[in-house]
Amino acid sequence: MKLDRGPITRLIDVTLIILIGFLAIADLSERTSLELPAGLEQLLDTLQLNQRRILLRSSADGSYQLSLVSATGLSRPLGVVQGGDTLKAFLGRLSAEQDLAGIDLEVEGDAMVQHAVDAVDACDLYEIPRDLRFLPVAGAVE
Amino acid sequence: MLRLIDIVLILLFGFISISHIDRSIAVELPQAEFMPRIAPDFENWAVVTVDEHGTWICGFDRTRISGVAELSQWMASEQRNGVTHVRLRVDRNRPSSEVALLQGVCEELDMALALEVILSRGERP
Numbered sequence: 001m002k003l004d005r006g007p008i009t010r011l012i013d014v015t016l017i018i019l020i021g022f023l024a025i026a027d028l029s030e031r032t033s034l035e036l037p038a039g040l041e042q043l044l045d046t047l048q049l050n051q052r053r054i055l056l057r058s059s060a061d062g063s064y065q066l067s068l069v070s071a072t073g074l075s076r077p078l079g080v081v082q083g084g085d086t087l088k089a090f091l092g093r094l095s096a097e098q099d100l101a102g103i104d105l106e107v108e109g110d111a112m113v114q115h116a117v118d119a120v121d122a123c124d125l126y127e128i129p130r131d132l133r134f135l136p137v138a139g140a141v142e
Numbered sequence: 143m144l145r146l147i148d149i150v151l152i153l154l155f156g157f158i159s160i161s162h163i164d165r166s167i168a169v170e171l172p173q174a175e176f177m178p179r180i181a182p183d184f185e186n187w188a189v190v191t192v193d194e195h196g197t198w199i200c201g202f203d204r205t206r207i208s209g210v211a212e213l214s215q216w217m218a219s220e221q222r223n224g225v226t227h228v229r230l231r232v233d234r235n236r237p238s239s240e241v242a243l244l245q246g247v248c249e250e251l252d253m254a255l256a257l258e259v260i261l262s263r264g265e266r267p
Contacts, residue, residue, distance in 0.1 A: 058238070109239030113232050116241075117172035117259055125176040134242035 040090055043079050049098040054078075056087075056103050058119055060110040069104060084118035088125060095126040102129035109137035167191045167199055171260045172234040179261060188220040192232040192240050214247050227254045 036044075043066075055067040055075045063082050067075035081087045094100055103123055107116040116134070123130040169191055190213075191199040198207040200216050207213045217228065228248055232240060241257060248255040 060237075107238045107241075109242060110237045112235055113238050113241060113257070114172045114234035116238050117174050117177075117234070117257070121174040121176050124174075124178065134238050134245055136242045136246060137239040 036086065036089055036093065037082075039079055040081065040086070044090075044093050044097060047078070047094075047098060049094075049100050051099050051101045053101045054094070054103050056105050056119060058105070058107045058111040058115045060108060060112075062112070062115055064115075064119060084115065084122065087119060088122040091122045091126055091128060095128055100128060102131070105130050105132045107132070107134045109135055167193065167204065167231070169193055169231050169233050170235070171231060171258055173262055174259045175262055177259060177261065180256075186224065186226045187229050188217065188225040188227070189229050189231060190244060192230070192236055194233040194235065196236060196240070210243060210247065213244070214250070217247055217251055217253065221251055221253060225253070227256065229256050229258055231258045 047068075049068075052071075053069040055065075055069050057065040057067070059065060062084075063080050064087050065080055066078040068078055069075050081090050091103075105116070105119050105123070107119075116132070120130065120132060188201060190201075193199065198213065199205065200207050200213070201220070205216060207216060217225075220228075228244065230241065230244055245255055
């Protein structure tokens with residue numbers, strides 16, 4: 001007597017298709033968290049922004065200088081953030097814990113383009129309003 | 143069997159016909175993950191490329207530029223041809239002063255400038 005394997009084969013096909021579908025939509029990425037340096041943690045604890053803007057200046061060594069912009073336009077230095085990953089972690093905490101109006105991004109002439117893009121990317125990640133300005137190099141004549 | 147081969151060939155030619163061959167110069171563009179995606183309008187754009195050695199190459203005909211004056215002249219001629227936007231493809235390791243330089247020329251000519259960035263898939267925390 002010949003066994004009808006048709007329905008079983010079809011069920012196996014459906015199972016495999018559903019399995020492949022779940023594999024396709026599965027999130028297999030690794031996540032980690034970045035601890036902020038002690039100085040930045042302290043800064044987050046003591047800072048009170050109250051709808052003010054932060055000035056973020058990208059330097060040649062990949063660091064970002066933080067300053068607080070007053071209503072009169074003067075800036076007060078707050079600290080330095082080293083590297084794009086630390087900057088992302090810091091801005092994440094800042095946007096979550098503080099009432100931040102926005103960030104003024106200034107890029108020094110000898111800072112790498114990638115560092116500037118990292119800063120913009122960090123602002124866009126947390127949907128922080130940002131203004132970007134590439135500082136002209138003083139005395140550059142060709 | 144022959145029908146399957148026909149289907150495969152039709153699909154292959156279809157993908158070839160809709161593919162876009164990139165004529166631009168190979169440059170390591172800056173990378174981002176979360177910036178908003180903006181599709182450029184290819185009709186009104188001029189492309190300026192700065193490679194890893196700092197060589198300025200303008201347009202798809204790869205005109206080499208050796209100074210700000212020559213760059214201004216080239217952009218002014220592009221503007222006369224109807225170009226209103228400039229797309230800058232700069233190597234990610236180049237200093238930002240080169241972006242500032244082009245930005246200055248664009249401001250003088252009242253042209254918009256955009257920096258081309260590669261978007262990689264990023265997940266919001």
